[in-house]
Amino acid sequence: MKITETALPGVLILEPRRFGDDRGWFMESWNRETLRGHGIEIDFVQDNHSYSAQRGTVRGLHYQSPPHAQAKLVRVGRGTVRDVAVDARRGSTTYGRHVAVDLSAENGRQLLVPAGFLHGFATLTPDVELLYKCSDVYAPDCDGAVAWDDPDLGIDWGVAPGEETLSAKDAVAPRLADWTSPFSA
Ligand SMILES: Cc1cn([C@H]2C[C@H](O)[C@@H](COP(=O)(O)OP(=O)(O)O[C@H]3O[C@@H](C)C(=O)[C@@H](O)[C@H]3O)O2)c(=O)[nH]c1=O
Numbered sequence: 327m328k329i330t331e332t333a334l335p336g337v338l339i340l341e342p343r344r345f346g347d348d349r350g351w352f353m354e355s356w357n358r359e360t361l362r363g364h365g366i367e368i369d370f371v372q373d374n375h376s377y378s379a380q381r382g383t384v385r386g387l388h389y390q391s392p393p394h395a396q397a398k399l400v401r402v403g404r405g406t407v408r409d410v411a412v413d414a415r416r417g418s419t420t421y422g423r424h425v426a427v428d429l430s431a432e433n434g435r436q437l438l439v440p441a442g443f444l445h446g447f448a449t450l451t452p453d454v455e456l457l458y459k460c461s462d463v464y465a466p467d468c469d470g471a472v473a474w475d476d477p478d479l480g481i482d483w484g485v486a487p488g489e490e491t492l493s494a495k496d497a498v499a500p501r502l503a504d505w506t507s508p509f510s511a
Pocket residue numbers: 374376385386388389398445446447463464493
């Protein structure tokens with residue numbers, strides 16, 4: 327397991343070891359003891375799996391408020407995404423800053439997004455399957471979104487203007503400056 331720190335504290339790139347042979351490859355996509363050995367102790371309770379048909383699909387930027395805030399461990403089973411985490415913890419020295427990492431089925435990278443960060447992704451290929459573990463259950467009353475294309479965030483999603491496919495919820499999400507974060511550092 328290779329672990330790479332990013333510009334944001336707690337946002338980590340994980341690359342599990344792949345064992346290749348004539349048949350293809352094998353990897354442990356998640357192992358609690360291995361992560362514990364790296365000082366990562368997260369009690370994941372729900373696995374999610376989404377399919378996006380079109381290139382340019384953007385899901386995000388999403389969060390769940392306390393008491394159902396979620397840490398997420400994100401990976402791709404098919405295709406390629408640009409995965410984004412935004413620090414949303416009021417009082418954090420990196421509030422509003424983001425990390426963007428391309429995750430693909432081929433590169434096997436995973437992004438660890440701690441609670442207190444917004445999360446979203448854009449599909450860079452058609453037919454994307456995204457898989458992620460969550461540290462709390464789905465709680466629709468705590469569900470929220472911030473505008474993915476807020477110019478203050480300055481995120482390069484790798485999607486051309488007008489190419490995006492969005493949910494109705496994401497299309498009307500507030501900008502960061504018009505939103506009160508439920509998270510604090
Ligand atoms: C997230 C979620 C959704 N749903 C339902 C609600 C809704 O009817 C349908 C689609 O939900 P959404 O439009 O919120 O799905 P989606 O836009 O894929 O939302 C996800 O986006 C990524 C970026 C995240 O980080 C996730 O936490 C989650 O917010 O699935 C669940 O039943 N359980 C869940 O955990």
